[in-house]
Structures are given as C-alpha cells and as structure tokens.
C-alpha cells in the first residue's frame with residue numbers, strides 16, 4: 001500500500017475548492033466488517049427493543065371521531081409545527097406560516113455557502129471559540145425568544161403588578177403582594193402592553209388605516225381572478241409585518257455585531273455557530289411555549305394550568 | 312506422568328456452526344464462510360447488496376459512537392421500521408371518511424398485535440423527527456457541511472422537510488379529533504398567505520375544508536409518494552457520503 005501517496009485533495013491555500021480529501025493513512029483505518037457493522041447491529045437492536053418496549057408501555061392516542069362541527073379549544077397542530085403556530089400568534093399569518101419557514105429553509109440550505117472554510121471540519125466543536133459561541137447563542141436565543149413571547153402576551157403587566165414592593169408584608173417572604181394590588185398598570189401606558197396594542201391603543205388618524213393603493217399593485221386579473229384593489233392598513237402593517245420582520249432580521253444581526261465587537265466571534269465558523277445555536281434556542285423556546293404553555297384560547301399559561309382541549 | 316488430555320469431540324457450538332453452514336442450501340445463499348481475513352472482510356462488505364453502501368474501510372474516529380451517535384443511521388433505521396409497520400397497518404386501514412376511524416378502533420381492539428403495531432409506528436414517527444433534527448445538529452457542530460459536502464447538506468435539508476411532511480400527512484389518517492384539527496390548523500397556516508395561500512391550501516386538501524379529498528391525498532402521499540421521494544433522496548445522500556470521501560475529518 002502506498003501510505004504516503006500524494007494528497008489528492010486541495011491544500012489549505014486553495015480554500016473553498018470542493019474536492020475529495022487526501023488519501024488517508026491506512027493505519028488509521030478500521031475494517032467496516034466487523035467494526036462498523038457490529039456497532040450498527042447493536043444500535044439497531046437496542047433501538048428496536050426500545051421502541052417495542054415504548055409501544056408496549058404507552059398507547060398512541062385515539063380521541064373521538066373527527067367532528068368538523070365542533071372545534072376543540074385549544075386546537076393545536078402536531079408538536080413539530082407548534083413553533084410555527086406560536087409564531088402565528090405574534091405576526092401576520094403569511095409571515096409566520098409561509099415566509100419565515102421558507103426563508104429559514106433557504107438560509108439553512110445555504111449554510112455551507114456562507115461558511116466555506118475547512119476550519120473545524122469533522123470534529124466536534126474544535127475551533128477555539130466554538131463553545132462560547134454555542135453557549136452565548138443558545139442562551140440569547142432562548143431568553144430573547146421567551147422575553148418577546150412574554151412581553152407580547154402582556155405578562156409583564158402581571159409582573160409589574162405582582163412584584164410591587166409592599167412594606168407591610170415584610171413579615172412574608174418574599175415581600176410581594178399577591179391578592180391586593182398596590183398599583184395598576186397605568187392606563188397612559190396601555191399602548192405598551194403588547195405589539196398589537198400599538199395598533200389598538202394609539203389614536204391613529206383614520207386615513208392611515210385605509211391608504212388606497214389602487215389597482216396597480218395586485219394584478220390578480222393575470223391569474224384569471226377578479227381584479228382587486230387594495231387598501232393599505234398602515235398601523236396593522238407596522239404591527240404585523242414591519243416590527244416582526246425587523247426583530248427577526250435585526251436581533252440576529254445585532255447579536256453578531258455585539259459578538260464581533262466583543263471578540264467572541266471572529267471567523268465565519270464562529271458566526272455560524274452563534275447563529276445556529278441562537279436559532280436552536282429560539283426554536284426550542286417557541287416549540288416549548290406552543291406545546292406546554294398555551295392553554296384555552298391559546299392563552300399563555302403555566303404548564304400546570306393548561307388543561308387538555310375541550311370541545 | 313504428564314499427559315495432556317485432549318478434548319474428546321469438538322465443542323457443541325462448533326459442531327452446530329458446521330452443521331448450519333456446511334451444507335448446500337446455506338452455501339447457495341452465502342458462498343463463503345465467516346470472513347476472518349481482512350481481505351475477505353472487505354469482500355464481504357463490497358459484494359453484499361445490503362452492506363455495499365458502506366466503504367470497506369473507515370477511519371477509526373468514525374467508528375466511535377460519540378462522533379455520530381449513530382443519528383443518521385438511526386434515522387434510516389427508523390425509516391425502515393416505519394415502512395415495515397406501515398405496510399402492516401395498511402392491511403387494516405381504508406382511507407375513507409366513513410371507515411378510517413372505525414378501522415383504527417378495530418385495529419386496536421380486534422386485530423392481534425394491532426395496538427402494538429400502531430404504537431410502534433406512531434412512536435417511531437415521532438422518534439424519526441427527533442433523530443433527524445439531532446442528526447442535523449451533530450452534522451452542524453462537527454462542521455461536516457463544509458466543502459466538499461455542501462450538496463449533501465442540501466440533500467439533508469430536503470430530507471428534513473420530507474420527514475416532517477411524512478409525519479404531518481400520517482397525522483390525519485386516524486381521523487379522530489386530534490388528527491382532524493391538527494391538520495385543519497396546519498393547512499390553515501398555509502392558506503393564510505394572501506398571495507398563493509388559498510390556491511395552495513385548496514390543492515393540498517382538495518377542497519375548502521378537510522374532508523374525504525384531503526384524506527385520500529394525504530393517504531396517497533403518506534404511503535407512496537413521500538416515502539418514494541424520501542428513499543430516492545436517501546439513496547443520493549448515502550451515495551454522496553461515499554463520493555465525498557466518507558465522513559468529514561479534519562484536513
């Protein structure tokens with residue numbers, strides 16, 4: 001065997017040129033039979049047993065026959081789409097249901113084209129700043145997403161009212177008032193209760209809610225449908241589209257900028273890890289919120305307050 | 312007197328092995344004995360239709376469980392398990408609004424091992440969504456998407472979408488409340504797009520609301536269409552792993 005055959009692959013300096021990697025050293029290699037086949041066999045066995053055991057122990061749910069006439073409350077999508085259903089509560093449906101997932105998948109597919117170096121390839125988190133970026137990204141993604149969900153559900157008002165300091169109840173610890181509210185959320189700040197409140201609690205001039213865009217923008221007649229003319233509801237647009245898009249694009253960019261200024265992220269791989277982990281945290285937060293924290297009327301509740309759907 | 316007693320016959324296991332392997336029937340299926348030289352072991356992998364997706368040799372770090380946690384392999388394994396249990400379920404299930412729910416109940420109560428079959432299929436489906444997501448995470452954090460594996464990453468993203476769609480189309484089939492409303496909520500999400508949403512939703516569920524047309528569409532996609540497409544993409548995925556020189560390693 002030619003152990004030292006010349007490398008066929010690119011040298012580092014050729015950077016991103018895709019090509020097979022250098023011929024490997026034979027001593028570093030094992031035979032697939034028996035080494036790999038054995039591992040595969042064992043893990044297949046373990047998994048089969050696990051799933052059969054699971055299937056014996058837990059039954060798949062079967063509820064009453066479908067009845068289109070009565071809608072259960074809450075009605076939820078399968079768990080792996082609850083992240084999107086959660087998004088749906090915070091922005092325009094077209095954005096949450098179609099545009100965000102599509103754009104996300106395109107960006108996900110494009111990851112190898114943003115990060116084209118061979119840095120850290122083929123080894124778990126082997127670049128110098130990999131772990132810090134993972135941790136920071138994940139935490140910022142999780143906490144940030146939860147903060148936005150909580151804010152937009154108006155829960156900060158509850159916090160504001162509950163956690164008002166009360167000197168009399170000092171005997172209790174913590175010194176918080178639960179029953180008697182010391183302070184109400186000030187009415188003058190109503191427009192801050194949620195993003196939607198920007199639309200409902202500000203006296204927008206009527207004209208702004210029906211800006212005629214005429215018939216030139218929507219050429220539904222080209223699809224053989226009646227020609228539509230649209231009116232632009234500016235406040236609704238701000239609330240349902242402009243703010244969410246700006247947050248979803250802006251906050252990740254902000255995170256990148258801060259990480260860059262702090263020297264946390266330097267190479268493209270760093271930024272990739274930061275963004276991917278941030279997405280992961282945010283995705284998990286949305287899925288958790290949608291799965292465990294949304295009760296009747298898709299109200300944000302504690303998991304123990306969420307009752308199974310009634311119809 | 313130093314006599315070493317030699318064992319009388321050969322051990323039972325050896326004799327059993329010989330009995331099973333050294334006969335014309337076995338030899339007609341598997342021509343060689345146990346491959347115990349490196350050369351024969353490589354031939355065993357290269358000439359066996361099920362094993363030949365593998366290379367004959369592999370770098371030692373890739374055999375370590377902690378490198379891949381077998382996640383891609385497990386996703387594939389779950390896909391196979393789902394195919395087997397799914398075919399069994401098809402024997403008992405008729406995709407009609409009148410019968411579907413009844414068939415599910417009958418499957419659970421009247422069919423021997425019916426409940427076990429259904430449970431296995433259901434938990435494996437959830438399991439596959441999880442293992443595929445975790446596989447993607449492992450590929451990302453090991454930096455295995457980097458050149459020359461860009462295309463395989465994209466194939467992977469397609470597989471992720473297909474996995475979700477497979478799971479989603481299967482969700483409707485029991486035709487219970489959970490199924491009906493989950494699919495209604497899910498397809499409404501698509502329908503809410505002001506530009507093409509309504510058209511898309513109409514095409515997906517074959518009407519304005521989830522009914523017989525939706526059921527037959529989801530069923531057909533679930534049992535034939537999507538598995539076929541997924542199998543093709545998996546074939547490409549595995550082929551590309553070989554073409555890209557096996558799993559990623561530091562340069």
Ligand code: HEM
Nearest residue numbers: 379381383384386387447455463464467468470471558559
């Ligand atoms: C049905 C879904 C999938 C199946 C059955 C599958 C199967 C596999 C298998 C068996 C491997 C070999 C190594 C391992 O087990 O980790 C692999 C590697 C790989 N997969 Fe997947 N995969 C799937 C989905 C995905 C997804 C969602 C992605 C990424 C978005 C992806 C990207 C890759 C890449 C880039 C490799 C090469 C890894 C390396 O070189 O270390 N795959 N896949």
